[in-house]
Amino acid sequence: MPRSALLRHSVAAVAAATLLAGIGPLSSTAAAAPVLSTPAGAAASLDPWAASAALTDGTAIQYVLDVRTAKNGAVVTLWNRIPGDHSKRELVVSVRPAGSGTWGAPHVLTTTAYERGNAELVVSADGSVTAAWVEYPNDILNYQEKPGAVFRMAVLAAGATTWSTPVDIVTDPDNIQGGKLVGSPSGTLVAVWRRNSERSSALYSSVREAPGQAWSEPARLDEELADMEIVSDPELVYSDQGTATVAFTQYGAGSYAIKVADRAHDGTGWTKPVTVSDPNADTSNPTLTLGQDGRSTLVWTTLESPEGGGTTEVFAQRPAGSLVWGAQEPINGFATGGWRKVAVGPEGDVTVLGVAYAEGSGFRALTATRSAATGNWSAVKTLSTGSATEDQFDLAVGSDGSAHAVWSQSGSSRKTMTSSRVNGVWSAAPTALSTNTSGYAIGQITVGADNRPVAVWAQSTGDFTTQVRAATTAPVKPLPKWRDFSGDGKGDLLALTSGGTLTVRTGSGAGGLGTGASATGWPATSMVVPIGDLSGDRCNDLLVRNSAGVLTRYDGSCGKAFSPSGTRLTIGSGWNIYNALTSPGDLTGDGRTDLVARTPAGELWLYADNGAGKLAPRVKIGNGWQIYNTVIGVGDLNGDKFGDLLARDTAGVLWRYNGTGKGTFATRVKVGGGWQIYNTLATVGDITADGKADLVARDTAGVLWRYNGTGAGTFAGRVRIGGGWQMYKTLS
Numbered sequence: 001m002p003r004s005a006l007l008r009h010s011v012a013a014v015a016a017a018t019l020l021a022g023i024g025p026l027s028s029t030a031a032a033a034p035v036l037s038t039p040a041g042a043a044a045s046l047d048p049w050a051a052s053a054a055l056t057d058g059t060a061i062q063y064v065l066d067v068r069t070a071k072n073g074a075v076v077t078l079w080n081r082i083p084g085d086h087s088k089r090e091l092v093v094s095v096r097p098a099g100s101g102t103w104g105a106p107h108v109l110t111t112t113a114y115e116r117g118n119a120e121l122v123v124s125a126d127g128s129v130t131a132a133w134v135e136y137p138n139d140i141l142n143y144q145e146k147p148g149a150v151f152r153m154a155v156l157a158a159g160a161t162t163w164s165t166p167v168d169i170v171t172d173p174d175n176i177q178g179g180k181l182v183g184s185p186s187g188t189l190v191a192v193w194r195r196n197s198e199r200s201s202a203l204y205s206s207v208r209e210a211p212g213q214a215w216s217e218p219a220r221l222d223e224e225l226a227d228m229e230i231v232s233d234p235e236l237v238y239s240d241q242g243t244a245t246v247a248f249t250q251y252g253a254g255s256y257a258i259k260v261a262d263r264a265h266d267g268t269g270w271t272k273p274v275t276v277s278d279p280n281a282d283t284s285n286p287t288l289t290l291g292q293d294g295r296s297t298l299v300w301t302t303l304e305s306p307e308g309g310g311t312t313e314v315f316a317q318r319p320a321g322s323l324v325w326g327a328q329e330p331i332n333g334f335a336t337g338g339w340r341k342v343a344v345g346p347e348g349d350v351t352v353l354g355v356a357y358a359e360g361s362g363f364r365a366l367t368a369t370r371s372a373a374t375g376n377w378s379a380v381k382t383l384s385t386g387s388a389t390e391d392q393f394d395l396a397v398g399s400d401g402s403a404h405a406v407w408s409q410s411g412s413s414r415k416t417m418t419s420s421r422v423n424g425v426w427s428a429a430p431t432a433l434s435t436n437t438s439g440y441a442i443g444q445i446t447v448g449a450d451n452r453p454v455a456v457w458a459q460s461t462g463d464f465t466t467q468v469r470a471a472t473t474a475p476v477k478p479l480p481k482w483r484d485f486s487g488d489g490k491g492d493l494l495a496l497t498s499g500g501t502l503t504v505r506t507g508s509g510a511g512g513l514g515t516g517a518s519a520t521g522w523p524a525t526s527m528v529v530p531i532g533d534l535s536g537d538r539c540n541d542l543l544v545r546n547s548a549g550v551l552t553r554y555d556g557s558c559g560k561a562f563s564p565s566g567t568r569l570t571i572g573s574g575w576n577i578y579n580a581l582t583s584p585g586d587l588t589g590d591g592r593t594d595l596v597a598r599t600p601a602g603e604l605w606l607y608a609d610n611g612a613g614k615l616a617p618r619v620k621i622g623n624g625w626q627i628y629n630t631v632i633g634v635g636d637l638n639g640d641k642f643g644d645l646l647a648r649d650t651a652g653v654l655w656r657y658n659g660t661g662k663g664t665f666a667t668r669v670k671v672g673g674g675w676q677i678y679n680t681l682a683t684v685g686d687i688t689a690d691g692k693a694d695l696v697a698r699d700t701a702g703v704l705w706r707y708n709g710t711g712a713g714t715f716a717g718r719v720r721i722g723g724g725w726q727m728y729k730t731l732s
Helices: 003-008 016-023
Strands: 061-069 075-082 089-096 107-112 119-123 129-135 149-156 167-172 175-183 189-197 200-208 235-238 244-252 255-263 283-290 296-303 311-318 340-344 350-358 362-370 388-397 403-409 415-422 441-447 453-460 466-472 492-497 502-506 527-530 542-545 551-554 568-573 580-585 594-598 604-607 619-622 628-635 644-649 654-657 669-672 678-685 694-699 704-707 719-722 728-731
Touching (some): 061 466, 075 466, 129 189, 149 175, 149 189, 244 296, 255 283, 340 388, 350 403, 362 403, 415 453, 492 527, 628 678, 678 728
Parallel strands (some): 415 441, 580 628
Antiparallel strands (some): 075 089, 388 403, 403 415, 441 453, 492 728, 542 551, 580 594, 628 644
């Protein structure tokens, strides 16, 4: 129906149930929005990084190769350790067990004569972690490289504390480079590698079908061409459907092409490689990633012209379970020449991180994100504030969609820097993780099972020594509980007298309300609105609207009184257009407490916590709410982690609106009748220490009653708390 037709309908002609569900007719006039003193799109908050911990003593040369989070929550890191005389290379691992903040003692997987050969960690669906690496047993000291290579592996089983003895995947009389390994939930392992021989190279694979079985004979994967051929180091992933996919660059017939081959779980072998890139363009540097949503993402570099010049980063995807790649598209203004990392979040958003040179500003760490919902790339954002290093950066995305980047950046020393994207917004400024004051620091990053980033890096401790260190973010202290203003973990009630005294009536944990901190000087016209921790200091805050309509945030201090002269921040003006302001708790699913406001015409508006201490611009979420004489936010009544709302109509019927976690409310549910006997209803959080939100109600004689929440959206029978509560003008 057109909006003009809706406006012609009378509000009284629409069924009350429809009105109350928040989908009633639009009002013909809408009050002007209050002025907010903060712009939209403020930077999202991130818990601060805790002090780093040393994993080594800093007496050798060490550099971090990889860090991964196992399916069971353990974090594993891998690094090279080389003595000052370069007499050997030790491949070392350390584990931070699931649920622990302490790293285990370093464990040496292997010792070789020289540090040549790649190494990585592989996470499997069964919770195990495999270290895979290439050794050159014929190498001798002083960097004298000899033919002959071995691709090896060792496994840390799920829940185990010791690594298996290393075993050989394949040996080769020539050279192996770029060895990659992936594993399936059934225990199948697939290995691929590049075999170099004089001026040519080829791609091979071997498979171990089950633990304890032998590895298959190596099979060649790339196409054998008539002239000289070269393949790049491979990229390898293993899907939940049991398909192993390899991507690589192959040179032949005078051009470079990005090729992909697949191996199905049924053991039918590898498909013939298909060319994914434009056959008329020179391409290189593929990056293949399996997203959390099962989609495969491939990014590569295309040379803009055969004669040379600039490059373009190109992107293609295919759905989970499919072997067909979608159309390729350029990444919006993102060009690094192949120095990049790619990560895909749970919603399918693709984030790229890379380092590129810009005339006049040097090398910079850049990022861009492609929205799965719209198919559009964001503008390229520069994360670094100094000169970055081309091949020394890393990227990880958590299951909550947050992205975390690290890179090496020059200044007075080369430090490991980090930046995070939380709720779609990158940190306003990067954070230096390393503590070195000279030399360099180079790191890697992963995301723990708790969605907190974990960074591991090696930093200089002397001219020829480094130390491996690790850090993660951690809250300064736990988030405050709903309606707890005293800091004791129990719910409280705010009581304001006509004389301007505001008192915290503290929950006892046994259902009673004591007398806590008080402050005087509040105007009798003040509207007091308890809210959660807007300021981010882990104490619940207070919103106060004065008679002029100015809304101010007063910062809580966990046990101290709210004073008119206390720490405060103006939210904005024009808030006197509302006749009800209340906080239901978290309405949007981001863990932060939000605000709802009602106009006399019955419009209901949402003001979400913007994560920067204030409120985001309002969003209309309903009409018809003028039929209620009381609207109060009550926290999570039904146990779904989202804030809920109670509304009492003029007949005394109390209704519950469950928050959906999407900034809206579900259709109303009747709680009960007879509530007109009370002149005040107020939420108090949990004052009975049973983990459920409770409610208090004051009758006309000044008696205060408690209704224990059941956790299922209902209340138990009322219990008398005490009399004399008519001394307070408002309870909230």
